[in-house]
Each structure stands twice: as C-alpha cells, then as structure tokens.
Amino acid sequence: MTTTLAANRPAYDGKALDLTGKSGARAFRNTLATVLIVLCFLIALVPLLWILWTVVSKGYHLLLDANWWSQSQRGITVRRVGGGAYHAIMGTLIMSLLCALIAVPIAVMGAVYLVEYGKGTKAAKVVSFMIDILTGVPSIVAALFVYAVWITVLGFNRVGFAVSLALVLLMLPVVLRSTEEMLKLVPDELREAAYALGVPKWKTILKIVVPTAFGGIITGVMLGLARVMGETAPLLILVGYSKNINTNPFDGFMGALPTMINQDRTELALQPAADRVWAAALTLILLVLLLNILARTIARFSTIKSK
Amino acid sequence: MSVNRLLRVGTVAVASLGVLALSACGSDPEPSGSSNPSSSGSTSASGGDCPKGTLNAEGSTAQKNAIEEVIAKYNEKCADVTVNYNPTGSGAGIKQFNASQVDFAGSDSALKTVATDGGETEAAAAAKRCQGSPALNLPMVIGPITVAYNVDGLDKLVLDGPTAAKIFQGTIKAWNDPAIAKLNAGAKLPSAPIAVFFRSDESGTTENFAKYLSAAGGGAWTGKPAKKWTGTGAGKEKSAGVAEGVKSTKNSITYVEWSYAIDNKLGIAQIDTGAGPVELTADSASKALAAAKPAGTGSDLALKLDYATKAPGAYPIILATYEIACSKGLSAEKTALVKSFLSYFASADGQGALTDLHYAPLPEELRTKVDAAIQSIS
Numbered sequence: 089m090t091t092t093l094a095a096n097r098p099a100y101d102g103k104a105l106d107l108t109g110k111s112g113a114r115a116f117r118n119t120l121a122t123v124l125i126v127l128c129f130l131i132a133l134v135p136l137l138w139i140l141w142t143v144v145s146k147g148y149h150l151l152l153d154a155n156w157w158s159q160s161q162r163g164i165t166v167r168r169v170g171g172g173a174y175h176a177i178m179g180t181l182i183m184s185l186l187c188a189l190i191a192v193p194i195a196v197m198g199a200v201y202l203v204e205y206g207k208g209t210k211a212a213k214v215v216s217f218m219i220d221i222l223t224g225v226p227s228i229v230a231a232l233f234v235y236a237v238w239i240t241v242l243g244f245n246r247v248g249f250a251v252s253l254a255l256v257l258l259m260l261p262v263v264l265r266s267t268e269e270m271l272k273l274v275p276d277e278l279r280e281a282a283y284a285l286g287v288p289k290w291k292t293i294l295k296i297v298v299p300t301a302f303g304g305i306i307t308g309v310m311l312g313l314a315r316v317m318g319e320t321a322p323l324l325i326l327v328g329y330s331k332n333i334n335t336n337p338f339d340g341f342m343g344a345l346p347t348m349i350n351q352d353r354t355e356l357a358l359q360p361a362a363d364r365v366w367a368a369a370l371t372l373i374l375l376v377l378l379l380n381i382l383a384r385t386i387a388r389f390s391t392i393k394s395k
Numbered sequence: 396m397s398v399n400r401l402l403r404v405g406t407v408a409v410a411s412l413g414v415l416a417l418s419a420c421g422s423d424p425e426p427s428g429s430s431n432p433s434s435s436g437s438t439s440a441s442g443g444d445c446p447k448g449t450l451n452a453e454g455s456t457a458q459k460n461a462i463e464e465v466i467a468k469y470n471e472k473c474a475d476v477t478v479n480y481n482p483t484g485s486g487a488g489i490k491q492f493n494a495s496q497v498d499f500a501g502s503d504s505a506l507k508t509v510a511t512d513g514g515e516t517e518a519a520a521a522a523k524r525c526q527g528s529p530a531l532n533l534p535m536v537i538g539p540i541t542v543a544y545n546v547d548g549l550d551k552l553v554l555d556g557p558t559a560a561k562i563f564q565g566t567i568k569a570w571n572d573p574a575i576a577k578l579n580a581g582a583k584l585p586s587a588p589i590a591v592f593f594r595s596d597e598s599g600t601t602e603n604f605a606k607y608l609s610a611a612g613g614g615a616w617t618g619k620p621a622k623k624w625t626g627t628g629a630g631k632e633k634s635a636g637v638a639e640g641v642k643s644t645k646n647s648i649t650y651v652e653w654s655y656a657i658d659n660k661l662g663i664a665q666i667d668t669g670a671g672p673v674e675l676t677a678d679s680a681s682k683a684l685a686a687a688k689p690a691g692t693g694s695d696l697a698l699k700l701d702y703a704t705k706a707p708g709a710y711p712i713i714l715a716t717y718e719i720a721c722s723k724g725l726s727a728e729k730t731a732l733v734k735s736f737l738s739y740f741a742s743a744d745g746q747g748a749l750t751d752l753h754y755a756p757l758p759e760e761l762r763t764k765v766d767a768a769i770q771s772i773s
Contacts, residue, residue, distance in 0.1 A: 162470065162477075163466075163467040163470050163471075164467070165460065165463040165464050165467050166460060166463065167460075167464075167752070168467075239494070239496070245495075245496055246496055324483075328451055328453060328479055328481040328496075328497070329479070329481055330477075330479040331479070332477045332479065340449055340451065340479075341451055341479040341481070351482075353635075354456070354633050354634065354635040355460075355635065356635060356639075357635065357638065357639070357655065357658040357659050358658055
C-alpha cells in the first residue's frame with residue numbers, strides 16, 4: 089500500500105499536466121488507493137459517530153435541565169426521576185485537579201531535568217526508560233498499587249485522594265513526555281543567546297525555555313487530564329461511590345462520573361436509571377471534549393513560532 | 396508575541412474561571428424527600444432521634460434497590476444523615492467491613508463460621524474488626540427469586556421442584572415435555588427447545604436457587620449449591636443480563652429476582668410445593684420465611700431457610716439478605732448512626748417501603764427480633 093502511494097505521488101502531482109500521457113494505469117492505481125484510503129477512514133469513523141450519536145440522542149434531554157448541573161442524586165432511587173450529576177462532576181473535577189496538582193510539577197521538573205540537565209547521562213536514560221514503562225502500566229495496576237500502599241500498608245480508608253494518587257501514576261508519563269517534546273522544540277539559539285548575555289542557567293530555563301514552551305506544556309497537561317478523567321478502575325477500587333455531594337477528598341465516599349454510570353448500569357430496564365446512565369456518559373464526553381478544545385485553543389495561540 | 400501572550404493568559408483565565416464558577420454554584424442537594432412534592436407531608440417526629448453524620452456501607456447487589464429506597468425514605472425523616480451504599484457484591488462487602496472500610500455490610504448469606512481455606516473465618520475476622528465483640532447477622536431484606544420465562548401465549552406456568560431442577564439441569568429439553576404438560580393441563584406448550592439463561596457472575600441468587608433445586612428437586616439436581624452455576628444454559632452477566640436475555644429470546648427461562656422479572660415484563664412461574672401451585676406474592680414469600688429456623692443463637696439471627704417447605708401458600712424460593720453490623724466496638728458516633736438507620740430499616744415503615752419494589756417484608760415475629768437485636772447494639 090505505502091509503496092503504491094509513494095510511487096504514485098509524482099503521477100498525482102503531474103495530473104494537471106496530463107499532456108505527458110500514458111499514465112492511465114498509474115492514474116487508476118492512484119484513484120484506487122485514494123478510494124481505499126477514504127473508505128478506511130470512513131470505516132474508522134463509523135464507531136465514533138455511532139457512539140456519539142447514541143450517547144447524544146439518548147442523553148441530551150437530561151442535560152438541558154438546570155437541575156442536572158446543580159443537584160446531586162441524594163434521595164433519588166432508580167425508579168425516580170430527577171436529581172443531577174453535580175456530585176459526580178464535582179468528584180471527577182476534584183480528583184482530577186488534585187491529581188494534576190501533584191503530577192504536573194513532578195512531570196514538568198522531570199522533563200526539565202531530562203532536556204536541560206541530564207541530556208545523555210545514565211540517570212536520564214534510566215528515568216526515560218522508567219517513564220516508558222509507566223506509560224504502559226494499566227490503570228488497574230496503578231489502582232492496586234495505591235491500594236496496597238494506601239490501605240494495606242498505611243492503613244488509611246478509601247478516599248478520593250487515593251484515587252488522585254493512582255491517577256498521578258497515569259498522568260505523569262503523559263505530561264512528562266509531552267513537556268519533554270515541547271522543551272526539545274525550544275531552539276538552542278534562544279538558550280545560547282541568554283547564556284551570552286550572562287543569564288544563569290536556572291534563570292534561562294525559568295524565563296526563556298519554559299515560557300517559550302508554555303503553550304505546549306499546558307496542552308499536554310490538558311490532554312493528560314482528559315485521559316485521566318474517564319478512568320474507572322481506580323474509582324472502583326479506591327473510593328466508594330456516593331450519591332451525595334462530598335467535596336472533601338480526604339474523607340468519605342465520593343461520586344464520580346464513571347462510577348455514576350457504573351452504579352445504574354445494571355438497571356437499564358428502568359427508564360429513569362437508563363436516562364441517567366446515558367446523560368452521565370454524555371456529560372463525561374463533554375467534559376473531556378471541553379478539555380481537548382481548551383488544549384487546542386491554547387496550543388493555537390501559543391505555538392513556538394520559528395521565524 | 397505580546398498579543399499571543401495576552402491571548403494565552405486570557406484563555407487560561409477563562410478556563411480557570413469556568414472551573415471556579417462550576418465549583419461555586421448551586422451546591423444544593425435534592426431537597427429532602429422524594430422528587431414529587433406531594434409526598435412531603437410525612438415528616439412526623441415518630442421513630443425517635445436523628446443523629447448527624449455519614450454512614451458508609453457496601454455489599455450485596457441483591458438488596459441494592461431495597462436499601463436505596465430505604466435510604467431515601469430515611470432521609471425524609473433524618474435529613475442530616477448521609478448513607479452511602481455501594482453494591483459491589485456480598486463477598487466484597489464483607490471484606491471491606493472486616494477491613495474497617497465500611498460501617499456495615501450487606502450480604503446474601505450470614506457470616507461463615509467455618510473457614511473454607513483453613514484460614515480465619517469470616518465471623519472471626521468480623522469479631523476482630525468489632526474490637527472483639529461478635530458481628531450481628533441481621534436478616535433485613537427478603538428477595539423472592541422468580542423462575543421467569545418468555546413463551547408466546549403462555550400466561551400461566553406451573554412448575555414443581557423436580558421439573559424445575561430437570562429444566563435447569565438440562566434433562567428436560569423441550570417445552571412440551573410430558574413432565575411440564577402434566578403440571579399445566581390445558582396449556583398450549585410449544586415444541587420448541589428450552590433456552591436456559593444463568594448468571595455468569597458469582598451470585599448469591601445462583602447459590603440460593605441451586606439450594607432450592609437441590610432441596611426440592613428430588614435428586615434431579617446434581618450440582619453442589621455454590622455462587623457459580625453448575626447447570627445447563629447460556630451465561631449472562633448480572634440480574635439485568637439474564638432478564639434481558641429472556642426478554643429478547645423466545646421460549647427461554649431463567650431465575651432472577653422478582654423486581655427484574657416485573658420490570659422486564661416476564662412471565663413468572665407458579666411453584667407447586669406439593670400443596671398446590673403457589674403464586675409469588677409478598678405474602679406467600681413472607682410465609683416461607685416464617686417457616687425458616689434460626690441458625691444462630693441469642694441475638695445472632697442467621698436463618699436456615701427451608702427450601703423444601705410444604706407449608707400451604709408458601710413460595711419457597713427466597714433469598715434472605717443480611718445487614719452485618721458490629722454488636723459493639725464502633726465509635727459512639729457511628730454506633731448511633733448505625734442504630735438509627737438500621738432501626739428504621741427494620742421498622743414497619745421501612746419494611747413497608749419494600750413491598751412496592753417487589754421484595755417481601757420481614758414477617759412480624761422476625762421483624763421484632765431483628766429490631767431487638769439492633770437495639771442491643773452499643
């Protein structure tokens with residue numbers, strides 16, 4: 089496939105000057121490949137659109153209700169309509185933000201070390217390798233690890249903060265890698281110019297390198313957050329689901345959107361419960377979408393200009 | 396550059412403002428009471444004191460709907476108590492209870508007093524968690540298990556123990572089998588094969604149903620009652636799965652909790668215990684429970700159900716789910732909360748709320764015993 093493509097490139101470019109003639113076979117192959125590729129793209133699009141359509145069409149009407157955004161599910165059973173997802177949205181935001189609060193400084197400083205200080209050293213290679221491994225750790229393993237440390241060894245209760253800790257393990261490699269790539273993109277000339285003016289290294293990093301890459305770093309953070317928000321395994325293992333509003337991540341059960349979906353998943357024969365499941369799913373998708381859009385916007389307005 | 400910077404700062408500011416706005420606005424929970432305002436009149440002061448605080452509980456999925464309803468009702472009375480219940484399964488509930496992660500547990504079976512793997516028994520571990528005092532098994536929710544079917548034109552189906560056992564064992568394969576025809580004289584039975592669905596996940600419902608088949612099946616059921624299914628059929632996940640399976644498959648049959656059979660509009664078989672066919676009602680299920688003997692002593696109310704009961708009008712396939720709570724050893728605050736909530740659960744009011752959800756209320760005699768046990772918690 090790829091070879092056909094590569095071979096066809098010139099033929100395609102030359103299409104405007106079809107006077108050269110005798111490219112019928114090549115033109116045909118070109119069309120064939122184009123059709124195939126577009127077809128594959130469409131096939132890949134089918135599940136995405138299908139999911140989006142299903143979730144939106146089944147879940148949107150609850151989201152139009154202001155209560156959905158301002159009330160919890162306290163006192164609402166699967167047979168009753170009403171209530172909202174406020175408790176779950178709050179729980180998801182609190183746990184994710186707490187996670188970001190811990191993960192982002194570590195990730196950014198780790199990336200700064202890898203790019204600015206540790207380049208080529210053995211330590212950097214080890215760190216880099218470890219981050220690669222961490223990238224591949226499934227969320228359930230991260231959750232069980234935190235369970236072992238937080239509950240079995242330290243003897244604490246299941247709380248929202250434990251979830252944040254597990255999410256840190258998942259978010260850290262994402263943010264660190266993207267930050268590293270961004271820092272690498274900062275032209276060395278900028279650093280050299282700063283050094284030439286007698287600026288110390290730490291100040292160069294703080295005032296030149298990081299601000300230049302700032303947009304990219306924020307994008308990475310947003311994408312990391314989006315990845316972490318939909319995680320379910322840590323929520324199932326490390327905190328109990330609560331229908332009530334709990335804004336204290338250090339005490340008690342806490343609601344979250346994925347566990348809210350899970351809670352009523354078995355009651356789909358009952359309309360109020362089924363509606364809430366779809367609406368919660370849509371809310372989660374919207375939340376992640378919002379973060380992605382935010383990330384894109386920030387990235388657009390603050391890319392490193394190479395002029 | 397400076398324009399970019401401005402935009403960048405602006406976006407970040409807007410983003411954080413958005414988050415702040417969401418976190419600041421409308422933190423109102425649902426006003427206490429159910430969603431329809433018409434039922435808000437019943438905030439009588441009956442039923443004593445209301446402490447303040449949060450109770451966390453976890454366990455059986457079979458009682459999820461029951462306990463959620465009771466929590467909602469309880470909150471109409473005691474608005475300052477928050478009760479969380481996580482339906483993660485009986486085994487998980489007991490584990491979390493023994494690890495002091497929750498204040499009480501819900502379970503489909505009483506705490507085991509015999510260790511299966513040679514280690515510490517559940518009861519011993521629970522006593523350790525309760526600072527040396529035994530944990531109580533409080534039967535609280537009676538969930539009848541239906542034999543639910545989907546056959547066109549068959550409005551009424553009667554089965555007895557041996558026939559049911561043979562169907563679920565796989566020795567009776569077609570609907571017009573003579574054994575079924577004999578119990579259903581005059582009914583139009585199709586010649587189609589019987590599609591059996593079972594719970595693929597480990598379930599207390601499976602265990603109790605298998606206990607019934609083994610007790611009342613007259614030797615037709617060969618498996619040992621366990622949380623894992625040993626009979627024939629196709630596996631589906633959870634109660635919702637088997638109910639959905641029967642709903643969407645013609646000529647199929649399964650065992651499932653009452654509420655699922657009703658919600659999915661499935662046919663429910665009457666059970667002939669030897670004293671005539673018994674239709675499942677809250678009353679007939681309660682009668683079977685009244686025939687149960689206590690397995691424990693003193694304030695331990697673990698039940699020994701009689702699945703082969705021939706008591707007239709008693710529906711024999713029932714599942715008793717327990718709340719497992721410390722008799723002593725919790726902090727004063729938690730003790731007050733547990734007592735307050737469980738007393739309401741065991742009250743006539745609390746039990747009455749369950750009938751609408753297709754659970755059976757505790758028989759009065761047992762209810763008073765459970766209540767006495769709860770009052771003894773200190």
